Amino acid sequence: MSSSTSPAVPKHLNFITGNKNKLAEVQAILEGVIELRNQNVDLVEVQGTVEEVTIDKCRRAAEAINGPVLVEDTCLCFKAMNDLPGPYIKWFMLALGPLQMHKLLEGFEDKSAQAVCTFGYSAGPGHEPILFQGRTDGKLVQSRGPTVFGWDSCFEYEGQTYAEMDKTEKNKISHRGKALDKLKKWLASQVET
Numbered sequence: 001m002s003s004s005t006s007p008a009v010p011k012h013l014n015f016i017t018g019n020k021n022k023l024a025e026v027q028a029i030l031e032g033v034i035e036l037r038n039q040n041v042d043l044v045e046v047q048g049t050v051e052e053v054t055i056d057k058c059r060r061a062a063e064a065i066n067g068p069v070l071v072e073d074t075c076l077c078f079k080a081m082n083d084l085p086g087p088y089i090k091w092f093m094l095a096l097g098p099l100q101m102h103k104l105l106e107g108f109e110d111k112s113a114q115a116v117c118t119f120g121y122s123a124g125p126g127h128e129p130i131l132f133q134g135r136t137d138g139k140l141v142q143s144r145g146p147t148v149f150g151w152d153s154c155f156e157y158e159g160q161t162y163a164e165m166d167k168t169e170k171n172k173i174s175h176r177g178k179a180l181d182k183l184k185k186w187l188a189s190q191v192e193t
């Protein structure tokens with residue numbers, strides 16, 4: 001889901017996020033690819049589809065720092081709930097925490113969940129954001145492993161929760177890793193042309 005409407009070739013990426021765990025993963029995945037800088041700006045997040053949320057977040061970030069930005073929004077979608085909580089997972093995390101999250105699907109047989117990561121890059125205010133999305137299918141389980149990062153301990157992929165995997169392993173198959181693969185390809189194509 002990327003287009004090439006932006007004219008600028010970034011020399012570094014200014015990742016606007018207040019989430020230290022996200023930042024650490026993005027840094028690890030983009031190590032040696034492009035310089036990553038970070039600013040923590042508290043951005044308003046609107047309601048809508050993940051694409052709408054990310055596009056709006058990206059526009060607000062570009063306005064806030066008056067320059068090129070990278071933002072990211074993460075969703076956790078439950079099939080039994082027609083993809084909710086989706087972009088609103090943060091509020092469920094804050095209310096329930098990782099130890100109670102599995103209770104959300106207690107009344108449902110279908111525990112399937114999809115982690116969705118959408119990056120938005122804008123060359124600056126007025127430049128349309130370009131999106132890069134990655135999705136990983138798994139299921140919602142009772143918390144297993146360290147509860148360091150969000151819902152990592154209750155999202156199971158092929159028998160292991162994200163929290164039980166080592167970071168390199170998670171980054172290879174994760175929603176974030178897949179989205180950043182697309183971003184890396186786009187960056188490479190920008191340099192070549």
Ligand SMILES: O=c1[nH]c(=O)c2ncn([C@@H]3O[C@H](COP(=O)(O)OP(=O)(O)OP(=O)(O)O)[C@@H](O)[C@H]3O)c2[nH]1
Pocket residue numbers: 016017018019022045072073074075089090091093149150151152153162176
């Ligand atoms: O277990 C997890 N593994 C992940 O890989 C992951 N990525 C994000 N999250 C959590 O899901 C919500 C997304 O909300 P979100 O995208 O708006 O993030 P945020 O508000 O924390 O940061 P940002 O918006 O400043 O970038 C927040 O609760 C994040 O902690 C994750 N949890």
Ligand SMILES: [Mg+2]
Pocket residue numbers: 045090
């Ligand atoms: Mg947020």
